[in-house]
Amino acid sequence: MNLPExxxxxxxxxxxxxxxxxxxxxxADVIRxxxxxxxxxxxxxxxxxxxxxxxxxxxxxxxxxxxxxxxDNRPPNS
Numbered sequence: 001m002n003l004p005e006x007x008x009x010x011x012x013x014x015x016x017x018x019x020x021x022x023x024x025x026x027x028a029d030v031i032r033x034x035x036x037x038x039x040x041x042x043x044x045x046x047x048x049x050x051x052x053x054x055x056x057x058x059x060x061x062x063x064x065x066x067x068x069x070x071x072d073n074r075p076p077n078s
Contacts, residue, residue: 035067
């Protein structure tokens with residue numbers, strides 16, 4: 001839960017913050033991609049991470065060479 005990508009997702013997504021107010025045993029899974037990270041937060045009582053049937057998921061940008069802040073897979077405007 002202390003990974004920078006998880007903290008960024010929580011700060012950016014109100015659904016995750018709402019879920020965390022309810023969750024007793026929160027846990028997070030992070031799948032890093034080239035320019036983004038897929039973050040899934042679940043409650044350990046109902047499965048593991050993104051496999052939890054109640055998990056909430058969010059995508060956050062990762063800065064780096066060749067990366068833009070475009071997460072919807074559309075080409076950036078030229």
